[in-house]
Amino acid sequence: MKRFFLLLSEPFRRSIRNKLMLAMIMLAVLPVITVSALAAEKSRQSMEDEVIETNLSTIKWTGIYLGEQFSRLNSLIYSILLNEHLSENIMETENDSLSSQFTAQRNITDMFSSVLNSANTNVISAELYVRDSGKLFRFSSDGSEIRSPEEIPVPYKELFDEKQYFMIRNDPGKPGQFEFTRSVNRFENRQAVGGVTLGVRWTYLDQTLALLNTAPNQTVLLADKNGRILYKQGSVTPTLDAGNLINLPRDQPGYVHTRNAYIFYSSVDPSGLMLVKIIPANAINHSARSTMNYGFIVGSSSIVVAIIIAVYIAYRMSRPIVMLARSMQGLGPIVGDVEPVDIQLSGRIDEIGWLETHFVNMTGRIREHIKTEYNMKLEKKTAELKALQAQINPHFLQNTLQMVGSMIYDKKPKEVYKIIKSLSSMFRYVIREPEDMCSLRIEIGHLQHYMQIQKERYGSRLAYTLIADEELLECRIPKLTLQPIVENSFFHGLDTKLGDWRIDVEVRLESGEIVIRVRDNGVGISAVRLEEIRKELADRRGLQTKGSRIGLYNVVLRIRMHFGERYGIEVEQASGGGTVVTVRIPYVQEGRDEP
Structure with missing residues (x-):
């Protein structure tokens, strides 16, 4: 391994040009690769943030609109229960008179037909179950019937046993439909005395669910409070079970990021259902892939350009050093007092090593030349300074001598001597002091x-x-x-x-x-x-x-x-x-x- 490493590094150890090229390429390429990778990740992160923000907002408003649709179904049931003749007609069905029974049944039929005709076309049936009499009134576009089942029908029994006010479940015999059941309670003690069920097509909700902009590889679910999936849009089979759906928070819209998917959820009030949208994790990467591809193309082009520029700059920068090293190889050691050296101070064997060897051989003689030159210049500067110090302002000297001449006539000899002595001391200080x-x-x-x-x-x-x-x-x-x-x-x-x-x-x-x-x-x-x-x-x-x-x-x-x-x-x-x-x-x- 060591021999292989030495063999691989030999071209770079012997040539500073190769070293410089490798260093310049690394300095040019690594930042481009790093920036390209960061830009790609930033693009994916931005796409992820946009998808999360958009779907959180969309699923929140979709849940609100679904709640309004279920509220309209609830209002439709109230319109049935608040009919002032409903109780009378139900009681008349128990009358021994066939005429009274027929009249009562026709009145009930007319009332339900009127309600169904006024409702959405996706509401296709209605049921009324009276607990005391055990009678079940059913009305649909196919006709109406009144029967007395031996046991309480399943939706009403579950409703009564769990003491719930309403319940939504799939119609077992009719795929693509769900039953919206609400209990009828006695006003005095809130005891359940019966129930009303509307049969509704799931397409009743499709227009609202379309707000979620479901892509082919995405899935939208509606689940009840027990985590059972009631309705699904999308061809992809969801990977969630009832336990996952029950554990989703219901207080406000949110999302969960798993390894394979992004799960957005929102509760649908007052139905108690949970609206869930599942987006595969690779969908976001696929959306950002086109941007990342463009970034990869730009990054690759930048790397190629950076390598070309790095090689050119390294070649231009190393050319003078290589030429200088080749020139110095022809120089023999300087003959003189300085002993020639044949070592590389840094242990290098490239052009820098050659320069070091020959530079050491030349340093001693150059130092001697510098010392001689410096001493000559120092002596010259000292002579100039001494000559400069010996100078006295001629104007000052002339004025002083004129002043001494005038003092001879006006001043005492002692005062004149004092000035002459001061001038003499100045000359002596300037000229005679050697230091x-x-x-x-x-x-x-x-x-x-x-x-x-x-x-x-x-x-x-x-x-x-x-x-x-x-x-x-x-x-x-x-x-x-x-x-x-x-x-x-x-x-x-x-x-x-x-x-x-x-x-x-x-x-x-x-x-x-x-x-x-x-x-x-x-x-x-x-x-x-x-x-x-x-x-x-x-x-x-x-x-x-x-x-x-x-x-x-x-x-x-x-x-x-x-x-x-x-x-x-x-x-x-x-x-x-x-x-x-x-x-x-x-x-x-x-x-x-x-x-």
Whole structure:
């Protein structure tokens, strides 16, 4: 068995194209088969629900109409019993006078003939049995008779013994007819004194039973309370016995689903009969078969199309891999420091296995090339950064030198020296500091020198505050982080603003991070421009500058390069006007490793 399985799977183990074709065919065919099967079952279920709902409604109304027909028969019997001369004529039949007997019999005959003529043509006979006298009066289209049977006739004896008011049973001697018998009771004590029987053809009910739309393979039954089948429509022999029919609920219409049939039932009031319709289970499947056949044709066509598409897609997708594998088979191992390998990492023997083998052989040398290239680019970027850090805004330098020249005439030498010292410290910080990282104390010192020059330049018009926790001053921060931000505040926010200027710098520890906020009361930033700045700061394009200045983009890049993507700069509008620039860096003290 194992050898047979290996032999069968060999074409798929050695070719990724065959694997992909098989996988694509399975992915394409299985959903189609599943959907087709579900659609067929859904169609059959819908047909079943429709048949059940339709037959429940139909058998309910058919039972109601049958009840109305039996009520009319009951009313016909009442019309006989309520005749005011019936009792007198029955008593006269006991008179010794032959003339009186003849007259009484003729009156009774005329009364029953009148009733039969006014009734439905399917009512073909009527009987009156008087218990006290033991006489039986029978009337039909064939004639009439009066006789005195030795025993109580069967329907009346069963009626009297079971103390029933009415009874429906088949006429034993006349197939196709039934007897509708009702007891005649004395008003005072409800004691049965006789009975009336109507002989009715079953065709009397056929028009109503036709509402059930009985198909050739279906059956309609009428059964009495004892489960005996009184009338049947349909050529199929029912599989129900008296026990099954007795156990059917009589309180409301319903149905029972057996393995072979659907049985719908409804009671017929006030006759006490049970109306039953039997539909074979295969009839519903046969009704849904045409729909299922169409679904099978569509599903089969879809499967064929899916297989063709799957094979085509698999072929197109695997073609580059197969071609690449064949090309790499001609490549020998790279000669050099990397040892060639002749194994498949995943144990595969197809084109992917070939690619793995040759890829491992090439990886070492490629890694060496990448490392060399990376070091070259890193050195280039470092040189560019150092050159950029060495630049000072020429406009700022020119203004500062002009301010120093004017101070020589107006200020004391001590004040002039103080400004020159600040400018010198700024140059020394930018040019002589070899490291890209420094303590926050040194960075703030550089910012203080810059602000001292600006305050001397703008005088009382410029207000500047710095708030920083002492314990945070030894934390590490990239050089030239704060001064470019403050410079942007002058250039973009305060330069065009009339009135007093204000810059506030605040350094705090929030949630384990150092947060530096630079706030100005300048002209602010429009919503459109603010959105552009935020998108540019979120970009990963690398080092960018604004002219010859070290811009926000450079600051963001260096913060992310040292601390990761979660840190950087946020720009927002300040409440009451102006701009707030927030710098977030981790809490890393001087001398400790970066996070």
